[in-house]
Amino acid sequence: MNRINMFFNKSTQLSLIATAFLLSSCGDKKAQQMPTPPPVLVSIAPVEVTDAAYHDEYPATVTALDVVELRPQVSGFITGVHFSDGSRVRKGQLLYSIDTQLYEANYDQAVANLSVQEANLVKAQKDANRYHELAKNDAVAKQMVDNADAALEVAKKQVEALKANIKGVQTNVRYTKVYAPFDGTIGISLVKKGTAVTAGQTILNTVSTDNQLAVDFNVDQKDIYYFANLIQKGKTANDSTFTLAFGNDVYPYNGKIILMDRAVDPQTGTIKTRLTFPNPKNLLRSGMTGTVRVLTTSKKAVVIPYKAITEQLGEFFVYTPGDSSKATQKRVQLGKALGTKIIVKEGLQEGDKIIVEGIQNLREGSVFTTEVPAAPAKK
Structure with a gap:
């Protein structure tokens, strides 16, 4: 039985050796047959x-250099709106009127009170003068002279107070007229004739400058030195370094760099930079978005x-x-x-x-x- 097992074990080993030899021979043939890839x-x-010239591009926002919200400085009812919505206005142009009846009445009353007090001042002055003459001849007690002088000083202070009150009331009368603070474009009115307004709270309208507008864009902090040099060189509006595009349309006027913000935004690592563009045809409007194109030469x-x-x-x-x-x-x-x-x-x-x-x-x-x-x- 042991001889039979030994016979089968030797046969198995011979078969494995033969199989391995055959596989090795096939692999060598395949390796010899695989061609080297051509170059x-x-x-x-x-x-x-x-020397290359190209434009670096930055998303930008158009904003007005000066913007003012118009609010009344006195309360009352709007009695007049003296402009067309969205029109250009000039500095000092009358925009709104507020009912003046109450403030004019207060002014008239203040003037009348001043007249009465001025008359009292004249009387107090005469009394003081008379008592001083009597005091020279010891015909009146010293206490009476002092009382007359005190009454005169009180009368003078009351006149000064009423004059100051008149100035305040007169100012309120002037504040019933709202004027344009500068040349610019006015928006759509938020109040109409007859609207009740409250001093310092009600927004009447907004006026912004339009002869030139600012264009703000953010640049990476690593470019601060480059743009700071451009500011130092004083790039003018005739220089083509800065242009503004809206889609495929390029704004026909060149811009001028005027400033960079005081600090870098730590969240984005960028700093706001501002250009100004002339706006003679009123093509730019505050709030528009576009692309600043910075001409760079390498x-x-x-x-x-x-x-x-x-x-x-x-x-x-x-x-x-x-x-x-x-x-x-x-x-x-x-x-x-x-x-x-x-x-x-x-x-x-x-x-x-x-x-x-x-x-x-x-x-x-x-x-x-x-x-x-x-x-x-x-x-």
Whole structure:
């Protein structure tokens, strides 16, 4: 029985060895049969170095340089609205009238009270003068003289108080007229004739300047130095550095940079920057949104075709020709796109060469060729 088992064990071992030999032979044949992939046909070109001009773009909001909410300084009923909604107004132009009857009556009463008190002052002055004459001859007690002088001083103070009261009442009469604080455009009136208004609370309307408007946009904190230099250089409205676009339409007037905000927003890492644009045709309106275009010139910029770029996990690469005709990936930092080309900020320099055609078939270390393979000879 043991001999039979030994026989079968030896047979099994021989079968396994034979099978392994056969598989190894097949694998060697397949490996020998797998062809080496042919070199990838590519085109190679040197990077372009040129002076590039382009526009950096920033979302922007149009806002008025001066905006005032008109509120009445006295309470009463609106008796007149003296403008057309949405029209241009001039500084000092009458806009609203408030009922003056109460304030004029108060003024008349204050004037009458002053007249009475001035008469009392004249009497007190005469009494004081008379008592002083009598005192020279010791014909009156010293107490009577002092009382007369005190009455005179009281009369003078009362006259001064009534004069001040008249100024206050007179001011209220003036406040029944609401005037434009500056040249600009007025909005749609929030009150009509007959509306009751409360001093300091009711909003009548809003006036904003319109001869030039501000355009605000946010720039990254790393660009503060660049824009601060532009402010120092005093870019004028005739300079084409700053333009404003609404979709495909470019505003016909150039802007001027005037200021940057006092601090960087810690939440966004940006700082608000302000331009001003002339508005002679009243095309700009406060609240509009558009795009600020900042003309930038880059000296000796490295420019390559956009088609030479590959992207992997948010990073950008180009293929460069390496030794033994093998492609090598190089990471680059991209700048502004210029049509079918793009500026490379970092990763390439003048004199470098890149692969511009055939990159879709390349991998790191792929063998390439720039020669078109010859057509097979006809039999």
